[in-house]
Amino acid sequence: MDKYNLNNSYKAVVIGGSAGSFQGIVKILSQLPKNFHLPIIMCLHRLKHVRNGFVEALSIKSVVQVVEPNDKETIKKGGVYLAPSNYHMSVELGNHFAMSTEEMINNSRPAIDVTLGTAAYVYRDKLIGILLSGANRDGGLGMKHIKDKGGLTIVQEPSECMIDTMPKAALSLTQIDYTLKVDEIVEFLIELDKHYK
Amino acid sequence: MIQDIDIADLKKITELVQTRYGYDFRNYAMSSFKRRMLRILELKSLTVETLLKKLSEQPNFIDEFLDELTVNVTEMFRDPGFWRIIRDEIIPGILLNHKQFKIWHAGCSSGEEVLSMTIVLKEMGILQDVQLYATDLDTTILEKAKQASYPIKNMELNEKNYIRYEGKGSLKDYYKEENGKAVFDKSLLQNVTFRKHDLVKGEVFNKFDLILCRNVMIYFNQSLQNEVLKKFHESMFKYGYLAIGSKESLIWCEVASKFLVVNNEEKVYKKIKD
Secondary structure, three states: OOOOOOOOOOOEEEEEEOOOOHHHHHHHHHHOOOOOOOOEEEEEOOOOOOOOOHHHHHHHHOOOOEEOOOOOOEOOOOOEEEOOOOOEEEEEOOOEEEEEOOOOEOOEOOOHHHHHHHHHHHHHHHEEEEEOOEOOOOOHHHHHHHHHOOOEEEEEOHHHOOOEHHHHHHHHHOOOOEEEOHHHHHHHHHHHHHOOO | OOOOOOHHHHHHHHHHHHHHHOOOOOOEOHHHHHHHHHHHHHHOOOOHHHHHHHHHHOOOHHHHHHHHHOOOOOOOOOOHHHHHHHHHHHHHHHHOOOOOEEEEEEOOOOOHHHHHHHHHHHHOOOHHHEEEEEEEOOHHHHHHHHHOEEEHHHHHHHHHHHHHHOOOOOHHHHEEEEOOEEEEOHHHHOOEEEEEOOOOOOOOOOOEEEEEEOOOHHHEOHHHHHHHHHHHHHOEEEEEEEEEOOOOOOOOOHHHHHEEEEEOOOOEEEEOOO
């Protein structure tokens, strides 16, 4: 029985996370079904002036190699993308990324609101947004944009979060569809992928 | 706060700015251009209608508009590894052929990058042999760049970058603290020519041994990037160098085959064909 009432209309998954989200992300990436059909676009808060290491650390256990895309790089099915250090990462119409060095937002660059908000604009109701553990409110507004455009929203169960400020911000700003533990998020993605096979 | 702005409204604004003032923003990347517009509306407490009215009735407003529209967030010695490559490989490479040479900082913003370059050159003992051009579309920011004076609060990051660059001394050797500002030694800028230049419409105005245009073309769409890169190619001597931002690439552009990758991590290219 299909627990989440899913279908194959979705075009992308965006994931935001900050303090305390690393383990969760690693778990998700390591348990993804092989040849997961959709692009996974991640914006995670990270040390601003450490350009190297993070993507490698995420890739160690990931089923798919994680990529920090270049400006205007095409978004591919099944690609796993990470917003690079010290850039905001937007999704542009025409199915590619755009980088920016604009002012920090929510004291962050990359800011999760930028990636989630632009993805919501481009993918509209064909987007799934996931927000994990984090210590500031970045991402809350982005989740609201996803919901407002008809996309599907998931936050990590606050009680499971190392720091629950981020998912709680999203919960306070909009009607989140599912509040799930990381294991359930994995289960959700596996179930979602079945609709594309 | 206005949450969103229609593409139709963005078009009205770009058309007005183009016909009235001759600046062409039609090929700017949509996501960031939209954010900049929303930011201007919020900062100036305007709506699309009142912005259009202001742009058509107050010619003086255009400078303020351009200053807010362009992204002027920059750092000294951004990506310290890049600056080490400049010092240890690129400049020595140029010096093999010429004792005197020319550098263009295209889209110099508030001048942190050109100032960093002058410090690199001074520490190499060749500042007097290099002619630098620093250009930007935004005249307000060019004036700031000429001042070489930055808020003290920015200096912590700049210092950190300089330390990671592994410069000869301390960044403090080059500035004095005055009224909450780090005021840099003006003699650093003695060979720097600041001038207004529009990358979209501007002509090729000189030939260079090194062009730096880092994190500027990310605000353009691919077709505009392509055009601008053609102009850069034309503005370079054969075997000259081009540096773009760490998350930019030449792969898509027509002139790609006329360049060789010198450093893929720091995105430095060498022109090998005219």
